[in-house]
Amino acid sequence: MSARRSRSRQAGAGRITDEQIDDLMSKLQAILPEARLGRNDRVSAAKVLQEACSYIRSLHREMDDLSERLSELLSTTEMSSAQAAVVRSLLM
Amino acid sequence: MAVSDAVGEAAVGGGGERKRKRGSKPVPAKWRTEGEQRIYSSKLIDALRRVRRSSASAPSSPSSPPSDHVRNREVREAADRVLAVSARGRTRWSRAILSRRTLRRRVRLRACRPKPGSAACVSRAAAERRKSPAVEKKTRVLGRLVPGCRKLPLPSLLEEVWDYIPALEMQVRAMNAIAEAFSTAGGAPSSPTHVDSMWIEEETM
Numbered sequence: 001m002s003a004r005r006s007r008s009r010q011a012g013a014g015r016i017t018d019e020q021i022d023d024l025m026s027k028l029q030a031i032l033p034e035a036r037l038g039r040n041d042r043v044s045a046a047k048v049l050q051e052a053c054s055y056i057r058s059l060h061r062e063m064d065d066l067s068e069r070l071s072e073l074l075s076t077t078e079m080s081s082a083q084a085a086v087v088r089s090l091l092m
Numbered sequence: 093m094a095v096s097d098a099v100g101e102a103a104v105g106g107g108g109e110r111k112r113k114r115g116s117k118p119v120p121a122k123w124r125t126e127g128e129q130r131i132y133s134s135k136l137i138d139a140l141r142r143v144r145r146s147s148a149s150a151p152s153s154p155s156s157p158p159s160d161h162v163r164n165r166e167v168r169e170a171a172d173r174v175l176a177v178s179a180r181g182r183t184r185w186s187r188a189i190l191s192r193r194t195l196r197r198r199v200r201l202r203a204c205r206p207k208p209g210s211a212a213c214v215s216r217a218a219a220e221r222r223k224s225p226a227v228e229k230k231t232r233v234l235g236r237l238v239p240g241c242r243k244l245p246l247p248s249l250l251e252e253v254w255d256y257i258p259a260l261e262m263q264v265r266a267m268n269a270i271a272e273a274f275s276t277a278g279g280a281p282s283s284p285t286h287v288d289s290m291w292i293e294e295e296t297m
Contacts, residue, residue, distance in 0.1 A: 020247065021246065021247065021250075024246075024247055024250040024251070024254070025250070027250070027254055028250055028253060028254055031120060031253075031254055031257050031258060032257070045224075045227050046224065046226040046227050046230055049227065049230035049231060049233075049234055050230055052234055052253055052257070053230065053233050053234050053237060055257065056234075056237045056238070056253075056256070056257065056260065057237065059257070059260040059261065059264060060237075060260075062264050063168060063171065063260070063263065063264060063267070064164075064168065066171075066264065066267040066268060066271060067164050067165075067167040067168035067171060067267075068164050068167075069271050070140065070167050070267060070270065070271050070274070071160065071163045071164045071166075071167045072160075073271060073274040073275065074140060074143065074144045074147075074163070074167070074274075075144070075147075075163070088137075
């Protein structure tokens with residue numbers, strides 16, 4: 001019983017405690033968009049994982065759409081040196 | 093949209109974050125700095141030019157859908173590769189992307205095995221204690237979504253995700269900005285306000 005509730009890490013073996021899992025979960029919760037989970041409410045581990053999965057999936061979808069869009073733009077954009085300079089200045 | 097929240101954060105916290113000393117562990121805040129996004133955008137533009145050049149020179153039937161898919165994939169792979177490079181090899185997901193692309197291996201690398209002595213890794217038995225089946229199942233799903241993290245125990249996986257998500261957000265922001273810039277620039281060529289000589293040199297290669 002005391003081993004499970006132990007707060008200290010075992011040297012070398014690195015046994016993870018429940019507190020550490022909770023800590024990592026709330027760190028993850030802070031990374032996820034606020035609309036999905038809120039910031040400070042205690043959310044279950046399963047919910048955090050669920051939202052992380054769904055968020056990553058939506059980011060991947062956005063990436064696919066953007067790749068498609070950029071791919072099309074690449075083929076149509078002339079990219080002369082003048083336009084390249086404009087692109088750079090828009091980004092800097 | 094979720095990404096716009098992150099942009100707001102980057103604008104506010106950008107200056108302060110840059111001063112932070114970079115430790116050995118991946119810090120997700122770096123993905124939200126303007127500097128990091130600028131570097132990424134710059135490298136990505138270079139990579140995209142290479143993709144454009146290679147697809148232009150490759151013999152293909154005009155306007156055939158298959159070549160569009162190929163180019164889409166090349167753009168996506170270039171974006172992922174540049175992102176992984178930006179991670180500077182400190183995370184599993186970035187190393188997995190780089191290995192996947194460079195060596196063209198179809199077999200998943202065994203690099204997921206946790207190294208001894210690393211703070212984030214634990215013995216699998218210890219990490220899997222007392223997990224509900226729901227948590228375990230979602231852990232597996234999450235592990236499949238992050239490159240190179242299929243078999244990671246939960247704590248290590250969380251560390252990876254903690255870095256991977258902000259990196260993805262930056263990638264989306266940067267690509268959005270580049271797409272906007274391309275759309276704008278493609279409309280009306282104007283005389284350059286300042287000429288980037290390096291760019292011109294490469295363009296005429």
